[in-house]
Amino acid sequence: MGRIFSGVLLALFASFTAAQNQVNMSPGVTEIGADIFELHMLIMWICVVIGVAVFAVMFYSIYAHRKSRGHEASQFHESTKVEIAWTVVPFLILIGMAVPATSTLLEVYDNDEAELDVLITGHQWKWKYEYLDETGENISFFSNLTTPQEEIYNTEAKGDHYLLEVDEPLVIPTNTKVRFLITANDVIHSWWVPELAVKRDAIPGFINEAWTRVPQEGIYRGQCTELCGAYHGFMPVVVHAVSPEEFQAWQAAKRGAAQAESQLAMQTLSADELMAQGKAVYETSCGACHGAQGEGGIGNAIAGSSVVMGDLSQHMAIVAKGVAGTAMQAFDAQLNEVELAAVLTYQRNAFGNNTGDIVQPGDVTGMSNG
Amino acid sequence: MGDHQHGPAKGMLRWLYTTNHKDIGTLYLWFSFAMFLLGGFFAMVIRAELFQPGMQLVEPAFFNQMTTLHGLVMVFGAIMPSFVGLANWLIPMMIGAPDMALPRMNNWSFWILPPAFLMLASTLFMEGGAPAFGWTFYAPLSTTYAPPSVTFFIFAIHILGVSSIMGSINIIATVMNMRAPGMTYMKMPMFVWTWLITAFLLVAVMPVLAGAVTMMLMDIHFGTSFFSAAGGGDPVLFQHIFWFFGHPEVYIIILPAFGVVSQIIPAFSRKPLFGYASMVYATASIAFLSFVVWAHHMYTVGMPVAGELFFMYATMLIAVPTGVKVFNWISTMWRGSLSFETPMLFSIGFLVLFTLGGFTGLMLSIAPADFQYHDTYFVVAHFHYVMVAGAVFSMTAAIYYWLPKWCGRMYSESMGKIHFWISFIGFNITFFPQHFVGLAGMPRRIPDYALQFADFNMMSSIGAFIYGASQLLFLYNVIATIVSGERVSDEKVWDGAEGLEWTVPTPAPYHTFEEPPLVSKPAGTF
Numbered sequence: 046m047g048r049i050f051s052g053v054l055l056a057l058f059a060s061f062t063a064a065q066n067q068v069n070m071s072p073g074v075t076e077i078g079a080d081i082f083e084l085h086m087l088i089m090w091i092c093v094v095i096g097v098a099v100f101a102v103m104f105y106s107i108y109a110h111r112k113s114r115g116h117e118a119s120q121f122h123e124s125t126k127v128e129i130a131w132t133v134v135p136f137l138i139l140i141g142m143a144v145p146a147t148s149t150l151l152e153v154y155d156n157d158e159a160e161l162d163v164l165i166t167g168h169q170w171k172w173k174y175e176y177l178d179e180t181g182e183n184i185s186f187f188s189n190l191t192t193p194q195e196e197i198y199n200t201e202a203k204g205d206h207y208l209l210e211v212d213e214p215l216v217i218p219t220n221t222k223v224r225f226l227i228t229a230n231d232v233i234h235s236w237w238v239p240e241l242a243v244k245r246d247a248i249p250g251f252i253n254e255a256w257t258r259v260p261q262e263g264i265y266r267g268q269c270t271e272l273c274g275a276y277h278g279f280m281p282v283v284v285h286a287v288s289p290e291e292f293q294a295w296q297a298a299k300r301g302a303a304q305a306e307s308q309l310a311m312q313t314l315s316a317d318e319l320m321a322q323g324k325a326v327y328e329t330s331c332g333a334c335h336g337a338q339g340e341g342g343i344g345n346a347i348a349g350s351s352v353v354m355g356d357l358s359q360h361m362a363i364v365a366k367g368v369a370g371t372a373m374q375a376f377d378a379q380l381n382e383v384e385l386a387a388v389l390t391y392q393r394n395a396f397g398n399n400t401g402d403i404v405q406p407g408d409v410t411g412m413s414n415g
Numbered sequence: 416m417g418d419h420q421h422g423p424a425k426g427m428l429r430w431l432y433t434t435n436h437k438d439i440g441t442l443y444l445w446f447s448f449a450m451f452l453l454g455g456f457f458a459m460v461i462r463a464e465l466f467q468p469g470m471q472l473v474e475p476a477f478f479n480q481m482t483t484l485h486g487l488v489m490v491f492g493a494i495m496p497s498f499v500g501l502a503n504w505l506i507p508m509m510i511g512a513p514d515m516a517l518p519r520m521n522n523w524s525f526w527i528l529p530p531a532f533l534m535l536a537s538t539l540f541m542e543g544g545a546p547a548f549g550w551t552f553y554a555p556l557s558t559t560y561a562p563p564s565v566t567f568f569i570f571a572i573h574i575l576g577v578s579s580i581m582g583s584i585n586i587i588a589t590v591m592n593m594r595a596p597g598m599t600y601m602k603m604p605m606f607v608w609t610w611l612i613t614a615f616l617l618v619a620v621m622p623v624l625a626g627a628v629t630m631m632l633m634d635i636h637f638g639t640s641f642f643s644a645a646g647g648g649d650p651v652l653f654q655h656i657f658w659f660f661g662h663p664e665v666y667i668i669i670l671p672a673f674g675v676v677s678q679i680i681p682a683f684s685r686k687p688l689f690g691y692a693s694m695v696y697a698t699a700s701i702a703f704l705s706f707v708v709w710a711h712h713m714y715t716v717g718m719p720v721a722g723e724l725f726f727m728y729a730t731m732l733i734a735v736p737t738g739v740k741v742f743n744w745i746s747t748m749w750r751g752s753l754s755f756e757t758p759m760l761f762s763i764g765f766l767v768l769f770t771l772g773g774f775t776g777l778m779l780s781i782a783p784a785d786f787q788y789h790d791t792y793f794v795v796a797h798f799h800y801v802m803v804a805g806a807v808f809s810m811t812a813a814i815y816y817w818l819p820k821w822c823g824r825m826y827s828e829s830m831g832k833i834h835f836w837i838s839f840i841g842f843n844i845t846f847f848p849q850h851f852v853g854l855a856g857m858p859r860r861i862p863d864y865a866l867q868f869a870d871f872n873m874m875s876s877i878g879a880f881i882y883g884a885s886q887l888l889f890l891y892n893v894i895a896t897i898v899s900g901e902r903v904s905d906e907k908v909w910d911g912a913e914g915l916e917w918t919v920p921t922p923a924p925y926h927t928f929e930e931p932p933l934v935s936k937p938a939g940t941f
């Protein structure tokens with residue numbers, strides 16, 4: 046009770062007591078962000094000035110022209126001159142607003158001459174990033190929320206970046222014009238990073254363009270802003286802007302890791318290795334719908350499931366290709382062979398499904414596009 | 416005429432069979448208030464979950480059902496029917512007509528509403544839950560990815576559309592054909608004017624909405640692909656169609672509210688409405704412009720830049736006639752003889768808060784800035800300033816203003832004033848901070864949020880509980896008035912009130928203007 050009461054007090058005096066209560070748009074770090082911020086402030090101040098003037102007249106009237114003060118009503122009720130004036134003057138003010146608005150908009154739409162292209166695909170409920178490379182060696186990965194369920198359900202203290210943290214952020218080089226090609230795999234999402242002033246809807250069947258040039262290194266956080274289903278609030282965007290040199294090194298490391306991964310796919314893994322990796326994959330990709338203990342939720346239960354404990358090829362097909370018309374997605378686009386094999390092994394042996402089946406990466410070859 | 420003077424039929428079935436405009440108006444008003452409480456309850460669930468970061472009360476999927484039903488029930492169940500109810504009660508009395516032009520259809524257009532909402536509410540108990548795709552129901556979330564209850568939702572929307580279209584046709588027919596001798600168009604009270612224009616908007620756009628949901632139905636059950644990219648369809652097409660309905664819908668809600676305020680401000684300023692003719696033209700301009708601005712809800716879908724510019728300029732233009740209205744209202748008050756009974760307080764509250772919502776609307780119209788505002792709490796704050804402080808405040812003002820005329824009893828003025836101040840303060844505590852969290856980056860329609868938004872969300876929730884509670888006071892005040900309010904018999908009730916509805920006895924008899932009155936004075940003059 047006391048905590049709630051102090052919370053109430055804090056909330057009421059929020060703007061005075063805590064620096065964390067941001068009340069205005071952030072100018073962000075990019076040139077466009079600064080332009081939009083200036084435009085926003087300009088329009089806001091014009092509105093404030095007009096509002097103060099109009100309400101001053103109204104409140105003066107409320108004060109001075111009261112019946113209780115014995116004010117007699119005049120009976121004037123029209124004036125063409127005044128009507129023309131308050132039609133024309135606002136129109137001119139609007140033209141004054143439209144000029145900077147137009148030039149800023151044209152800037153936002155200047156998608157040409159990008160030095161790096163990143164394809165961003167919205168999935169329920171994670172983002173996929175793919176760096177388009179003319180040699181065809183695209184780097185691609187999914188970016189999943191890492192905030193644990195315990196924090197969301199209040200059994201553990203919430204971290205600093207609660208709901209705004211991911212396993213693999215989008216990495217981009219500074220001082221480079223990066224073009225984002227934005228689309229979606231299932232429903233409409235929207236990719237937004239306030240400090241980069243980039244927001245574009247991710248629409249299945251469409252590829253939208255947006256761009257940014259980030260002048261300073263840093264971590265910029267945002268969220269999906271178009272309602273996309275149950276976990277719409279749980280698909281953050283995190284962007285790391287690093288120096289171009291660091292970016293090169295990161296790319297090389299990613300390519301190396303991808304190669305090692307495909308080497309691994311040729312090998313036979315131990316049951317322990319598969320179970321350990323399978324558990325990790327399950328928690329990021331399956332747990333939200335099928336329950337942390339395989340008990341089910343939006344999706345069917347995994348524990349004791351006849352599909353999971355039945356024929357492997359059917360189980361594999363559902364995981365890889367999804368189930369049309371349901372929230373069960375095709376995971377072949379999201380997981381590589383090792384991950385698919387691991388998660389299948391895990392599902393077939395965890396939560397009391399002790400089938401003893403071991404699925405090797407070789408068994409799922411041809412099932413993965415990831 | 417003596418033997419035609421009769422009261423209502425006896426018994427409960429009277430309400431089912433009635434074709435009397437006053438009875439039907441009453442039905443609409445009570446129904447919409449019930450829906451207002453239901454939609455308000457959903458809002459309380461939303462604000463309770465958002466009281467603190469983390470998930471406490473409901474699951475994310477259920478949270479989405481709450482936001483969806485809150486929007487649908489408030490827009491289609493509370494606000495729209497309440498103004499239809501007001502139109503039923505007032506339009507015949509304001510133009511000197513004995514009843515609505517099409518009384519049997521009037522009965523029908525009300526009585527199909529309750530089953531439609533019963534069906535919509537019942538989706539909460541269906542497998543897969545109620546619709547959870549937002550009141551804007553964007554495809555493919557509302558088609559391929561929707562719960563099975565979406566079919567019931569579509570049927571409910573169809574019925575609401577039929578009801579609205581019938582109601583509008585009735586209003587148009589009544590205003591065009593049943594005005595008393597001498598009541599020319601330019602003598603009609605502003606409320607009648609705004610409703611006439613609203614009715615045309617409704618007839619124009621409800622079929623568009625019906626088309627949209629029918630295409631959804633085809634996509635879901637008959638294998639078409641209107642909105643599915645995989646089958647060659649276009650999810651953005653859905654948004655164009657929806658907002659071609661949706662933007663005029665906003666004015667459908669707000670124009671009658673303008674009409675109400677244009678009746679009440681002159682009455683308590685004891686001075687005619689300033690610029691009557693320009694008010695009519697401004698209303699018509701707003702209605703016209705509302706058809707060519709729809710895509711300002713879609714600045715981020717990736718329209719070509721020429722489209723963005725067109726919709727930005729057209730939207731900015733709406734500020735001009737809206738400004739004219741605000742200036743006219745203030746000029747009406749200027750050098751009047753003002754008093755501040757509850758209806759006037761709510762009207763002034765409307766004027767201040769609606770103007771604030773208008774300013775944020777202007778900000779939102781600026782396409783590049785909208786890239787930062789779009790789908791954040793800034794938008795939520797904006798449209799609640801227009802919808803709640805606009806439409807709901809004006810509706811509340813209307814009830815306090817005309818209730819004594821309807822039932823011949825006076826409401827408790829002190830309770831009315833308390834209701835106003837609690838509403839006004841509660842409303843602003845709820846929605847003002849939402850501008851801040853929106854600008855700071857909080858998306859709308861999320862059940863849980865990052866920690867930097869916590870303080871303002873808590874504040875917003877507290878305000879919402881205050882605002883919600885104040886509506887129970889309103890309900891109590893209205894019931895107490897009807898049951899045991901102090902009797903009034905003065906025809907005018909308010910010394911500044913003008914118009915034909917104040918020339919009939921108080922309380923208004925079951926049948927009025929069976930003999931048409933003769934109108935000679937222009938509207939709004941003494």
Ligand SMILES: [Cu+2]
Pocket residue numbers: 167170233234235269270271272273277280
């Ligand atoms: Cu999303």
